[in-house]
Amino acid sequence: xxxxxxxxxxxxxxxxxxxxxxAFVFAxxxxxxxxxxxxxxxxxxxxxxxxxxxxxxxASYLAVVIAAVGLVMxxxxxxxxxxxxxxxxxxxxxxxxxxxxxxxxxxxxxxxLVASVVLLLVASAAYGLPPIDSPVTTVAGVVLGAVAFTxxxxxxxxxxxxxxxxxxxxxxxxxxxxxxxxxxxxxDAMSSTLRHVANVLPLTHVTRAIRQPWLGLGSxxxxxxxxxxxxxxxxxxxxxxxxx
Amino acid sequence: xxxxxxxxxxxxxxxxxxxxxxxxxxxIAEGEIVGLLGSNGxxxxxxxxxxxxxxxxxxxxxxxxxxxxxxxxxxxxxxxxSQLQDSALPDRLxxxxxxxxxxxxxxxxxxxAVDGLLVAFGLAEHRRRAFSALxxxxxxxxxxxxxxxxxxxxxxxDELTQxxxxxxxxxxxxxxxxLRDGGTTVLLVTHYMDEAEALCDRVAVMHGGxxxxxxxxxxxxxxxxxxxxxxxxxxxxxxxxxCLRAVEGVxxxxxxxxxxxxxxxxxxxxxxxxxxVRGGEVPADLSVVMPDLEEAVIALLAGSDERALExxxxxx
Numbered sequence: 001x002x003x004x005x006x007x008x009x010x011x012x013x014x015x016x017x018x019x020x021x022x023a024f025v026f027a028x029x030x031x032x033x034x035x036x037x038x039x040x041x042x043x044x045x046x047x048x049x050x051x052x053x054x055x056x057x058x059a060s061y062l063a064v065v066i067a068a069v070g071l072v073m074x075x076x077x078x079x080x081x082x083x084x085x086x087x088x089x090x091x092x093x094x095x096x097x098x099x100x101x102x103x104x105x106x107x108x109x110x111x112x113l114v115a116s117v118v119l120l121l122v123a124s125a126a127y128g129l130p131p132i133d134s135p136v137t138t139v140a141g142v143v144l145g146a147v148a149f150t151x152x153x154x155x156x157x158x159x160x161x162x163x164x165x166x167x168x169x170x171x172x173x174x175x176x177x178x179x180x181x182x183x184x185x186x187x188d189a190m191s192s193t194l195r196h197v198a199n200v201l202p203l204t205h206v207t208r209a210i211r212q213p214w215l216g217l218g219s220x221x222x223x224x225x226x227x228x229x230x231x232x233x234x235x236x237x238x239x240x241x242x243x244x
Numbered sequence: 245x246x247x248x249x250x251x252x253x254x255x256x257x258x259x260x261x262x263x264x265x266x267x268x269x270x271x272i273a274e275g276e277i278v279g280l281l282g283s284n285g286x287x288x289x290x291x292x293x294x295x296x297x298x299x300x301x302x303x304x305x306x307x308x309x310x311x312x313x314x315x316x317x318x319x320x321x322x323x324x325x326s327q328l329q330d331s332a333l334p335d336r337l338x339x340x341x342x343x344x345x346x347x348x349x350x351x352x353x354x355x356x357a358v359d360g361l362l363v364a365f366g367l368a369e370h371r372r373r374a375f376s377a378l379x380x381x382x383x384x385x386x387x388x389x390x391x392x393x394x395x396x397x398x399x400x401x402d403e404l405t406q407x408x409x410x411x412x413x414x415x416x417x418x419x420x421x422x423l424r425d426g427g428t429t430v431l432l433v434t435h436y437m438d439e440a441e442a443l444c445d446r447v448a449v450m451h452g453g454x455x456x457x458x459x460x461x462x463x464x465x466x467x468x469x470x471x472x473x474x475x476x477x478x479x480x481x482x483x484x485x486x487c488l489r490a491v492e493g494v495x496x497x498x499x500x501x502x503x504x505x506x507x508x509x510x511x512x513x514x515x516x517x518x519x520x521v522r523g524g525e526v527p528a529d530l531s532v533v534m535p536d537l538e539e540a541v542i543a544l545l546a547g548s549d550e551r552a553l554e555x556x557x558x559x560x
Contacts (some may be wrong), residue, residue, distance in 0.1 A: 092326040
């Protein structure tokens with residue numbers, strides 16, 4: 001069995017034993033989507049590009065899962081491993097230096113997909129599942145968004161000196177992204193200043209790359225390109241920054 | 245002596261402006277236990293990390309079993325077992341999972357060997373226990389099991405017995421001796437001189453990134469602590485202290501009440517005994533204390549510091 005397969009299998013087991021992961025990646029998006037998607041009625045559709053608000057949020061919240069994995073779980077995990085010498089132990093045992101980052105990338109994306117399915121199951125039971133207008137582009141948005149944000153997480157984890165710093169910076173990045181980039185009010189309900197801020201947040205583009213093709217609001221290709229650029233920049237960053 | 249398992253030639257490693265390993269030469273033959281001793285910051289761990297392939301040397305060369313750790317890391321993976329200082333396992337990883345992660349299934353009979361190791365190190369009943377739930381001693385023993393899993397030809401142990409109680413240390417010592425008996429080469433980094441003296445065939449003493457001396461513990465003691473101390477109780481009216489001071493090889497004599505302590509070179513012991521017997525003094529409690537490796541290393545390090553403080557020829 002290759003080093004990567006072994007690491008992925010072990011890491012998947014371990015992250016599912018982490019209370020932070022279970023709370024932040026699985027519970028938080030589900031609880032918040034159930035609350036916020038039920039907070040608006042059909043009369044508010046004009047603020048949601050004339051889409052039913054519950055459908056708008058169900059289609060938006062996959063990005064919240066992606067952000068939870070990429071901005072909180074992965075950086076804390078990676079920085080904690082480096083801080084405690086776990087990466088040194090893996091490297092000393094002959095696991096190639098890149099294998100841990102590659103395994104984390106696979107684990108992050110896998111976890112995002114599993115948590116997304118759980119979220120959709122719960123949300124669809126409560127609000128129904130919006131019909132998917134462009135399935136291929138929507139899935140591309142989810143997958144590329146998950147890869148890009150896990151990659152951002154690896155970069156943060158490589159740069160942060162320890163798990164506590166990674167958690168602080170991760171949460172600081174997560175909550176504005178969550179509130180402005182998909183999980184909070186719709187763009188039409190924001191002031192122009194906040195809308196400008198939201199437009200520069202990577203998560204906003206992930207949300208749009210999923211929501212636009214899903215709800216038939218646009219192709220989302222421009223946002224997909226931005227997400228791709230985030231992936232390239234972050235991957236280049238962590239490949240240079242990652243250390244034992 | 246067998247073929248070299250580790251060959252380090254003129255190894256240099258710098259962190260920024262700071263040179264932490266400075267032209268180190270070290271050779272370890274097959275089946276040897278070699279200890280790396282020195283104060284904190286001596287460069288021991290960095291040297292070991294270069295040998296393990298964790299750090300790239302800035303200059304010089306490292307060969308392990310004839311291979312370059314930087315290039316042939318994957319080949320060396322099963323040939324070298326490492327237990328490194330300041331390293332850990334994920335908190336929630338269980339003992340059995342750690343073994344499965346680090347075990348190479350291509351090695352015949354490794355599963356049976358693992359069971360034997362777990363029993364030998366008292367971990368058989370803790371297979372399902374998470375790393376965070378293990379005591380300090382159990383963690384160190386698990387690290388040793390992981391280092392030995394794939395029947396390596398070279399085992400690198402960095403501060404393995406740190407934090408272990410005396411009984412656990414002795415158990416680990418026995419395990420290291422049995423490794424040597426099985427033909428495994430061991431590179432042992434330790435702060436414990438008694439450990440190095442008890443286990444190592446040869447010891448390299450490092451200071452300021454350089455190897456000051458290499459040799460068997462006994463040779464290092466002879467070279468750097470070539471003295472002996474004799475203690476006995478003197479009867480009233482025995483040999484005058486000034487006569488003892490005049491004995492050949494004596495460097496100092498101290499008397500506290502009846503107790504006399506005489507220090508000098510090794511030949512001094514025979515001359516002193518002669519002088520005592522000639523003076524009618526045959527103490528029943530005479531004891532000779534020979535210096536140990538710790539004293540030799542302290543003397544070597546102190547001498548190194550003094551040499552470092554001496555003005556250079558040009559400055560004179």
